[in-house]
Amino acid sequence: MAKQNLNEDDKMSEQLSKIFIVDKSLGLAGCGLKTDLKIVVKRARKIAKNFSYIFGKQISARMLITELAYFFQEFTYSSSVRPFGLCVFIIGFANEGPDLFQLNPDGDVFYIKANIIGKKSNHGLNFLNKRWNKDIAYEETLFASFFSLNEATEGRLKYSDIELAVIKKDVNFKILNKKEIYNHIVNFELLQT
Amino acid sequence: MTNYIEAVFNSRGRLSQTDYAFKTVTLCNPIVAIKSKYSLDKFFFYIDSLNNISNMNYHTTQS
Numbered sequence: 001m002a003k004q005n006l007n008e009d010d011k012m013s014e015q016l017s018k019i020f021i022v023d024k025s026l027g028l029a030g031c032g033l034k035t036d037l038k039i040v041v042k043r044a045r046k047i048a049k050n051f052s053y054i055f056g057k058q059i060s061a062r063m064l065i066t067e068l069a070y071f072f073q074e075f076t077y078s079s080s081v082r083p084f085g086l087c088v089f090i091i092g093f094a095n096e097g098p099d100l101f102q103l104n105p106d107g108d109v110f111y112i113k114a115n116i117i118g119k120k121s122n123h124g125l126n127f128l129n130k131r132w133n134k135d136i137a138y139e140e141t142l143f144a145s146f147f148s149l150n151e152a153t154e155g156r157l158k159y160s161d162i163e164l165a166v167i168k169k170d171v172n173f174k175i176l177n178k179k180e181i182y183n184h185i186v187n188f189e190l191l192q193t
Numbered sequence: 194m195t196n197y198i199e200a201v202f203n204s205r206g207r208l209s210q211t212d213y214a215f216k217t218v219t220l221c222n223p224i225v226a227i228k229s230k231y232s233l234d235k236f237f238f239y240i241d242s243l244n245n246i247s248n249m250n251y252h253t254t255q256s
Binding site: 153 | 201207210213214215218219220221222223225226227228229230241
């Protein structure tokens with residue numbers, strides 16, 4: 001993997017990103033049906049825009065997830081519709097610190113510290129349970145996220161398939177580009193596998 | 194960090210639509226979200242705010 005070419009122009013097709021910016025310091029990542037994800041992102045942006053128009057400040061992650069949870073739950077009992085095939089992470093930054101939420105298809109909200117969702121997430125979750133502690137630093141966080149993804153994909157993780165987004169205090173939600181991700185992976189010597 | 198996904202059967206012994214939605218999620222590529230330690234930043238923020246207050250007092254006494 002270390003010898004992978006940075007220019008991935010020879011790829012036949014590229015998938016739609018799973019991470020979206022909702023507002024300046026508010027991001028959303030979803031796992032599941034991507035077409036459903038587009039609808040949810042559109043809705044989230046609309047809620048955030050309405051809030052900032054009325055109150056003149058950015059909506060918090062907690063309020064946004066509450067609104068989205070009502071939206072999700074409506075689809076579980078309405079006729080002629082189906083629930084969203086989606087699990088969504090929402091990350092934001094409030095005065096008290098970073099907020100991370102998980103929203104399930106039934107409209108259930110969890111305030112989480114770390115989690116992995118998707119295919120073979122149990123393998124990744126075992127790794128995450130071992131690595132995570134409450135005093136985990138930024139670099140260790142990146143390390144844990146890469147390796148838990150590697151566990152979930154059974155060691156077949158390619159750097160070109162990774163998307164990474166970071167939020168920090170006083171810094172907007174940022175989706176890193178391929179070069180930045182590559183530099184992080186080189187640091188962890190993940191590529192030697 | 195527990196696994197929240199569990200199957201719930203309805204009165205007919207079938208999976209509900211929401212459970213099928215959960216199953217859809219478990220077939221897709223994984224995503225990780227991790228929150229790192231923040232207390233250090235908070236501490237610095239606290240110091241900053243104290244400095245600001247002391248500076249403000251200083252300026253008010255000067256004027």
